[in-house]
Amino acid sequence: MVISYKFLDQRFIKLLFGLLILGLMPVVQAEDVMRFPAPEFDSNYTFPETWDLMDGRGNTIIQDTTPRDGQAPLPTSQTQQWIDVGVLTLALSLGAWLAVKRRSRRGLFWLMIFSLGYFGFYKEGCVCPIGSIQNVALSIFNSSYAAPITVVIFFVLPLAFALFFGRVFCASVCALGAIQDLVIWKPIQLPRKLTIALSMIPYVYIGGAILLAATNTGFIICRYDPFIGFFRLNGNAPYLYLGAGFLLAGMFIARPYCRFFCPYGVLLGLMSRFARWHLAITPTECVDCRLCEASCPFDYINKPNTGLEREERATGVRRLASLFLLLPLLVVLGGWVGHEMAPVMARYNNTVFLAEQITAEKADPTMKASLETTTFRSMGIAEEQLMAEATKIRSQMNMGGWLLGGFLGLVFSLKLINTSLIRDQKDYEVDKPHCFSCGRCCSYCPSDEMHMPNFKPGSKALEEALALGKPSEPEPETVSAMQKGKA
């Protein structure tokens, strides 16, 4: 007897999966830290373990008496940190080999699963190269902080690999990318207008993160990491819902966080642009069969543009000249916007926030003292000291606001200029700055003799595909027939 699972087909199960992710939220939230008073009488109840965060000299920085679950991972030992560096190096090397040499999507997939397990669930998402941006920024701008060497290596290594082999880190090592990659179901091609409009966000994110880290305000990349709650099987509800939202959206918009938010992607893109041994769609020569055209769920394949109508040269030159002239103005304008935003950003700094609260309470005597101000007052620290510190941070933030805004103005200007420069594209090629090197497109290339899972040499399917892929428009009947599965 044959059991029919038709009613439980793929769509149903994937929908179920989506619902489960949502359902996980309140459950995971339940694991949030629960304050619990001591028992009134002796019982078998034992207190949860407590943990201390020590500095390098063994002094206690934070003593937390709450259960370990839900807290940041314990500081790891030096040995463990170097093991992590070793694993990262090996994973990147293997990823580069699989992407560039072996062109193996399957290999990259399994490496991605390993990385998700190790860097995601085992290491609970920390340390990660994305967050290490902030450590590096803080150590550059704050002489009293030195980023651990292992964290610096985590920051540099994926960039170095990207410089030579493309974004193999995204392909197979990044846990954030991996968890999104797993849920890709029916990726849709987003309108180019939208993707371009969203392309400024990662720059805003990285600029803001560096500014806030440099002023010792906070590590927002880590704080707003949408997937960390999954890796730790714990977290605050809003962030878990944010992560679930990314995963649900990721079923249709492949790897949305990587494409439209990831701050580290900005740096990887800069490096990958110059990668000499980048993954290529075809290992030999592109025959323009167009079979890979829609194989990339991220839309990072550049199509040939030869033979297409171009703008008049004089018009293009005039536009470019105007954009170059506009550049300083946009930088200053961006700087002004950043400067206006500085007080808002400064408020994210605990010192400034506290100083503002204290000032507000002084200005309005009827205002109830907050927990923060009450605690501060009980600490016996001079108010003047707090105010001086707050003024210093606000001043730094003010300067940082100008720089951040100016940087974003510059990026915007350069993007405008870039979109006005049309370069010749002869073959189907990956978009090097953006391509995640996931290897999906490789198996769509009929020229790849090493991996042709879709095309057995001499098969009818290959012949038809090659015939159809030629630049000439296929006969409508052929297409129709193919659609009906009769080809």
Next chain:
Amino acid sequence: MRVVEQEKNTTSLAYRGLQALAVIGGVFSFVICILLIANNLSLKSSDPIHLKSLEGRLEEMKGDPQNEAIKLQIRELDYISRRAFFTSQHFNQMGIYFLVGGLVITIASYKTLDAYRQAVPYPDSSDPKDDLIDDAHWARKSLTGGALVLAGFALILALPDNSPLDEPHEPAKKGSAQQTAQGSSENKSNPSKATPLATPEELAKNWPSFRGPASGVSSSSEVPITWDGESGEGIAWKIPVPLPGFSSPILWEDRVFLTGGDTQSREVYCFSTQDGKMLWRHKVAGIPGSPAVAPKVSSDTGYAASTMTTDGVRVFAIFSTGDLVALDMEGNRIWGKNLGVPENPYGHSSSLICHEDVLLIQYDQDLEEESPKESFVAGIDVTTGDEKWKVKRDFGPSWASPLLVNTGERDEVILAAEKVVSYDPKTGKVLWEFEWIEGGEIAPTPVYSDGLLYLCCGFARITALDIKTQEIVWENEEQVPGVCTPLVTGGLFFAGLDEGGIVCFDAKTGKDADGELIELWFEETDDGFYASPILVGDKVYLMDRAGKMHIFTPEKKFKSLGQPILSESTVCTPVIIGKTIYYRGTENLYKISL
């Protein structure tokens, strides 16, 4: 991308097996998820600490604390409820692992199933018809649109935003209406060495310290003699004071100042005399050396027992933590320092007083052997908070306040403790000393009148001392006030007693008409007195601790003029100025006006 399906082996056993595994994994995960949600909801609503049955038993135990059976029941109930709670939590933890396992199986099965469904890709039926010019045009538009949205969002957040740090003088704005009327706000908000000190005339018109500018004698002649706290009759306004305190109010022009404090916070308040509105409130915190934990003090003293003082430009306040602050009239701190946490069995209560540009502080402490603490009197520069002079005192604590006296020859500041010592307020030089008492608890402030200094020590004696010769003129060990500072006027000595009763002595002799060393009269009252009497024209106002004002004539025979009552008890000495009385109750500040 259009696809045609390759030959699929979808009927194979492996394919069907994987499909079944995926379904089972999905359903398993779903069931676990539902169970976890239910368990979580149950956890959220459970309160193992406040079980009704447990609380009922606890109540029972209060009535019968020795009942071992109830104790046993409580222990068992407590243990069971906690165990149930932690079991549910454990289930949650385990459930999450099961859920993750189920999801891994589901995803893995589907990813594998995908291999069975691999399809040959086909390109789009049409050639790429990209329009490079149009694309570039749209790209620029989209980019600009995106940038404008980001910039617009940033400006929407930023432009209406006002940081309180950009307006550090907000309190000044709030009180500006009153200051404009006085026309002296600039000087007040920028106190500096150049700021002229208040003239004696200005001081006399105000109420700058404990018992006013003239040792308990008000410049008023006509103030209310009837009011009723309960009905509100005669009460111009009544405003709650946020934190408790036994400090009495002081007044400068149109502002009344007070302190309040508890273990958590110490504050200075400024109220408008017009409507009682709180103009500002200054939290005394962030002072270097200030203790993180407030010292233990007696509930009869509290953390804000010392009355403030003002030089007309600044107000000064001191608390039981040893924190001393100078604020401008708008509540901005000019300076603040901690004098060391006072070692005082009841808590520091000595009030502040100003002499020209010197703030005088009596800081008597309990001196134990090898204690690093020391009693001292200090003259502090009002503008900077720096010590102008400081003189160590070799005796234990007192709770009295300094008395500033002009003997006709010189200014003296006289401090009453076991030893009474007079200092030069400008230099701290000791002018004279008088061994008065041993081990007494001295709270009433000394009073000077017509060459005599009146000293009171509860449960000990009243001493009238010749200030020039330091010879005792008369003493009495009966009817001695323990807290109330006496009023000496018209040759008579008036005081309220702790345990109740008002007493009157002949100030010159301490004797009655028969020449006996006894009071002239004693009027019994229901309640005792901590507040001090104030002379207003031909009337004496003395409030008892229950809130009843005893108004009587300052004569050799007691003659009551009225006993109006407030609706709350009090220990503070009022401000009586113009036609108005400002009085601090335990919770409210009152204005009683004609």
